Amino acid sequence: MTTVANGVNVQALLDAREVLKGAPEAAQFVWRASSKWQNGVHSTSTVKEFYGLGAEQTHRNEAVFDADHPEVFAAEDNGITPIEYLLVGLASCLTAGVASVAQNRGIQLRSVEATLEGKHDIRGILGVDADVRNGFTDIKVTFNIDADASKQDIEALVAQSQKRSAVFDALTNPTDVTVEVA
Amino acid sequence: MLERGEVANSWRRERWDSFRLLTPNWQSRLPGLHYEGPDPDGYMTMGEVTEFIERFAKLSRAPVRTGTNVTSVRRTDDGYHVTTSQGEIGCRAVVVASGACNRPAVPPLSEAVPPDVEQLTPFDYREPGQLPDGGVLVVGASATGVQLAAELRRSGRPVILSVGEHVRLPRIYRGRDVLWWMDASGVWDQRYDEVDDLTRARRLPSPQLVGTPERTTLDLNALTSLGVELVGRWAAVRDGRALFSGGLRNVFALADLKLERLLDAFDEWARTRGVDAELGPPERFAPTRVPSSARLQLDLRGGEIRTIVWATGFRPDYTWLDVPVVDEKGRLRHDGGVVDSPGLYALGLPVLRRRRSTFINGIEDDAREVIGHLARHVAVRRGS
Numbered sequence: 001m002t003t004v005a006n007g008v009n010v011q012a013l014l015d016a017r018e019v020l021k022g023a024p025e026a027a028q029f030v031w032r033a034s035s036k037w038q039n040g041v042h043s044t045s046t047v048k049e050f051y052g053l054g055a056e057q058t059h060r061n062e063a064v065f066d067a068d069h070p071e072v073f074a075a076e077d078n079g080i081t082p083i084e085y086l087l088v089g090l091a092s093c094l095t096a097g098v099a100s101v102a103q104n105r106g107i108q109l110r111s112v113e114a115t116l117e118g119k120h121d122i123r124g125i126l127g128v129d130a131d132v133r134n135g136f137t138d139i140k141v142t143f144n145i146d147a148d149a150s151k152q153d154i155e156a157l158v159a160q161s162q163k164r165s166a167v168f169d170a171l172t173n174p175t176d177v178t179v180e181v182a
Numbered sequence: 183m184l185e186r187g188e189v190a191n192s193w194r195r196e197r198w199d200s201f202r203l204l205t206p207n208w209q210s211r212l213p214g215l216h217y218e219g220p221d222p223d224g225y226m227t228m229g230e231v232t233e234f235i236e237r238f239a240k241l242s243r244a245p246v247r248t249g250t251n252v253t254s255v256r257r258t259d260d261g262y263h264v265t266t267s268q269g270e271i272g273c274r275a276v277v278v279a280s281g282a283c284n285r286p287a288v289p290p291l292s293e294a295v296p297p298d299v300e301q302l303t304p305f306d307y308r309e310p311g312q313l314p315d316g317g318v319l320v321v322g323a324s325a326t327g328v329q330l331a332a333e334l335r336r337s338g339r340p341v342i343l344s345v346g347e348h349v350r351l352p353r354i355y356r357g358r359d360v361l362w363w364m365d366a367s368g369v370w371d372q373r374y375d376e377v378d379d380l381t382r383a384r385r386l387p388s389p390q391l392v393g394t395p396e397r398t399t400l401d402l403n404a405l406t407s408l409g410v411e412l413v414g415r416w417a418a419v420r421d422g423r424a425l426f427s428g429g430l431r432n433v434f435a436l437a438d439l440k441l442e443r444l445l446d447a448f449d450e451w452a453r454t455r456g457v458d459a460e461l462g463p464p465e466r467f468a469p470t471r472v473p474s475s476a477r478l479q480l481d482l483r484g485g486e487i488r489t490i491v492w493a494t495g496f497r498p499d500y501t502w503l504d505v506p507v508v509d510e511k512g513r514l515r516h517d518g519g520v521v522d523s524p525g526l527y528a529l530g531l532p533v534l535r536r537r538r539s540t541f542i543n544g545i546e547d548d549a550r551e552v553i554g555h556l557a558r559h560v561a562v563r564r565g566s
Contacts, residue, residue: 152439152442152443155435155439156439156443158435159432159435159436159439160436162429162432163347163432163436168429168432169429171428172414172427172428172429173415173417173418173425173427173428173429174417174418174420174425
């Protein structure tokens with residue numbers, strides 16, 4: 001097999017898969033974020049620590065995300081809207097999947113670009129019509145991939161990346177969510 | 183040879199009325215017994231399968247003890263102790279040939295289904311007339327799911343089919359049965375130790391096929407044309423509503439791509455074998471049609487759905503096997519039928535030694551190899 005360099009350490013992932021087969025408890029991760037209200041509909045969220053492999057873990061750097069709403073919502077637009085963060089999560093998750101699967105299948109990538117469109121009927125969140133849901137009506141992701149592979153192989157990469165995507169699953173399947181006051 | 187009921191018991195009692203084999207008649211071969219009837223390309227009905235296996239029992243003069251249910255197998259110093267409904271047996275070796283489909287697998291979310299919706303498994307189902315009038319939700323798009331969805335739709339009922347990952351196949355490709363291709367091209371000869379992901383190969387759902395005299399294809403496009411409504415994988419029940427996955431397009435894409443790759447491999451095989459002239463021209467099938475707006479939820483209390491049919495697969499039952507050889511997922515730990523306990527063997531499980539193992543015609547080579555191992559085991563013990 002030719003050596004491909006997509007920068008994904010697939011061997012480490014495959015090794016992890018073998019190890020975790022016999023140690024399901026180590027596979028239990030907890031991802032965390034905390035947020036603070038600033039003013040208006042502007043908030044700042046930070047992400048640094050998480051739990052996994054049986055221990056507390058830390059990102060190399062703390063990441064800070066501002067969320068707000070645009071001026072057409074009569075807000076100050078100090079950051080993207082929360083629902084746009086879902087598109088960011090989906091795009092980056094699927095792209096990571098494409099790179100990993102390509103590496104595993106020996107496909108050299110030259111460029112991977114995705115554009116995302118989430119259709120949203122805001123009558124739901126504004127309470128205009130009780131029959132309109134709050135969330136996305138639908139989401140469309142379009143990949144543009146340049147790689148040493150046939151169109152069919154590229155389509156298979158994209159299909160497989162969805163099959164193994166945490167965010168694709170979180171968006172397409174219901175999740176039990178608890179929100180409480182401490 | 184111990185049989186809990188009659189010869190061919192599960193074929194007699196655990197199949198619905200219209201059931202036919204997925205394999206064409208000419209592929210139903212057992213050592214010394216081939217189909218010799220007038221319709222080699224047809225598919226056996228349950229009565230015909232039962233007769234075929236009865237004939238083999240007579241022909242092979244297998245010492246079958248019918249009506250003998252095994253309730254326990256325990257290890258002893260020099261073999262196994264078997265307890266049956268007809269008494270105790272001591273033996274040096276045991277071959278587990280009880281199959282992979284002893285119990286319908288029903289997901290835990292079935293417990294959250296409102297009580298006025300009737301729930302059936304393929305073991306309970308016989309024919310559409312036994313269901314109450316009204317809508318049916320069929321869960322699972324393997325051979326069982328697509329066949330029951332089509333039959334129930336044709337009975338006039340509104341049918342919704344919940345579709346997860348599935349295996350799409352045309353019945354006929356380039357003029358030949360698709361299972362002729364599997365056989366001839368060597369796909370079925372792939373050995374268990376050559377398969378990339380054996381765990382996945384062993385739990386693959388059965389392909390979307392049906393054996394009918396018309397030899398028709400029964401993929402999801404055929405079901406859509408019949409008026410069956412497709413929804414995504416059933417993910418949860420919340421407040422009496424079924425919630426389906428929004429990932430339907432992706433399971434379609436996965437199945438369409440796999441089908442295309444399989445057909446490419448068939449064409450390549452035909453070309454290199456130089457048999458193109460004997461076959462029809464290569465074909466490609468239309469992609470699976472995506473419903474314009476697949477429903478993401480369904481109110482189970484509204485009366486739209488009166489019955490749920492769980493076509494969500496089957497599991498083996500090893501509750502009688504008091505030997506620690508079953509893993510945490512309820513699967514037998516074995517290497518090509520040689521079970522992880524000396525003198526214990528298995529036959530008739532999916533991809534036991536090759537992809538062919540799943541089918542009636544797959545037993546012959548498997549049995550020869552497994553019994554070869556068994557004979558050596560018994561001989562060594564006798565010699566010691």
